[in-house]
Amino acid sequence: MGVTDTIVFVIYGILIIAIGNWLARSKGKERSSEEYFFASKSLPWYLVGSSIIAANISAEQFIGMSGSGFAIGLGIATYEWIAALMLIVVAKYFLPIFVKNKIYTMPQFLALRYDNRIKTILAVFWLILFVFVNLSSILYLGALTLKSIYGISLIYGIIGLAVFSLLYTLMNGLKAIASTDIIQVFFLLVGGLVTTYIAVDQVGGNTGVLEGFKAMYTQIPEKFHMIIKQSDPNYKYLPGIRAIFGGIWIAGIYYFGANQYIIQKAFGAKSLKEAQSGMMFAGYLKLILPFVVVIPGMVAFALNADIAKPDEAYPWLLENIVPAGIKGLIFAALIAAIVSSFSAIINSTSTIFTMDIYKSYFNQEASEKRLVAVGRISSVVAMIIAVFVAGSLGGLEQAFQFIQEYTGMVSPGITAIFIFGLYWKKTTSTAALWGTLLSIPISAAIKYFFPEMPFLDQMLVSFLITSLCIIAISLLGKDKKDHKALSLEPGLFKTKTSFNVLSLIVIAILAFIYTVFF
Secondary structure, rough: OOHHHHHHHHHHHHHHHHHHHHHOOOOOOOOOOHHHHHHHEOHHHHHHHHHHHHOOOHHHHHHHHHHHHHHHHHHHHHHHHHHHHHHHHHHHHHHHHHHHHOOHHHHHHHHHHHHHHHHHHHHHHHHHHHHHHHHHHHHHHHHHHHHHHHOHHHHHHHHHHHHHHHHHHOOOOHHHHHHHHHHHHHHHHHHHHHHHHHHHHHHHHOOOOHHHHHHHHHHHHHOOOOOOOHHHHHHHHOOOHHHHHHHHHHHHHHHHHOHHHHHHHOOOOOOOOHHHHHHHEEEHHHHHOHHHHHHHHHHHHHHOOOOOHHHHHHHHHHHHHHOOOOOHHHHHHHHHHHHHHHHHHHHHHHEEEEEEHHHHHHHOOOHHHHHHHHHHHHHHHHHHHHHHHHHHOOOOOOOHHHHHHHOOOOOHEEEEEEEEHOOOOOOOOHHHHHHHHHHHHHHHHHHOOOOOOHHHHHHHHHHHHHHHHHHHHHHHHHOOOOOOOOOOOOOOOOOHHHHHHHHHHHHHHHHHHHHHHO
């Protein structure tokens, strides 16, 4: 990167830190835990939606999904396009229940519906997952890009990204994150689409983006299939038609409906309607994202990129295709995606630790000032651990697949206990506890005995077996009536006409995509 690029990137960094701190200032008042962790429930729909996308799209998409685009092709966009539909499902059928019951954290819901045993087990699990898988992989992939472009040592890149993220997150919490996320998403989309435009144009010999896509389709037609054939070596990642209707829904319902660092943005909304509109907005942004995070990897393949592993595809494009002057904007977009996701996960990690562990078991009478202080301290501790773990991830080939597979070990069980907890009144706490404890051994056993089974199929089978265990234990238990079952009143899931119309449009768009690129 040249001097101009570096200046653009530095200006971006200063803007994000300054704006985040200015917008989230508390005007001399003592900051409350609701303000710090949930933005005082004041977020409008556009901040909810942009913040969800900012939390969701990170290095694992820019770097990892582009790497999978290089290796697999357009099919990997299934994770983004089907996610648009998942966001709508969560907005319509999960959010009303959470909002009605004044839920702030996922462990809190588990305590309300089941008991404190399940709450504690999964609170600890989420803390481990967020720190050792999510945060560490985000830092590793971001540092990999810094190393490729600037030649910065991997460990210094990891530390730099972590510290930069904390500069506007640590003091101001969710409001600072949400306030800057709309700027982050702007950089992310504009910078990402500029990269795609330049790269696709290069494939077509600088004759325009449409000619570039035509040239790509001619050169690499095998990369333009949404449904992967069984003979394809990448079938283990996307098992044909089941990739659309099978295990991906288990992962998606968990990720968007029971994942603290995504759903927490909706909990910070002004109202249920604002939260649902925000998730709809996020769904439409999801339809655009494959052009930002998948197509660049396919371009690198079409241009015969000289790279050692797929995850180097996006850094290769920045280094070899993007001209000076624009590179700084695009690099800012990439860093925006990294730090916004890192900040969101840090905030949710501190929220769960503070509200579900510290306040519940160590200091039930903690003052608001003390809770905020504990949130900040736990953020720093989580960052330090993630920095150490991130340095050991250098052997990954496709980081996106690494994240999906290891999250897939636990998402079937969590999805099962949430769905049964929400919609089946006979589900008992004991059954949910056993479902929680058995889900990882079940997933591990399936992976061990059926290693050739695609991991999305493994998730589906694990979900079905765990569900059967929950049903059997609930029906065979002595106390078949669970008095903590939730009440679902008529009309609870009713949504506005505009929400319904926009939902149908998303379905129509997806049907068109999968028909054309079958």
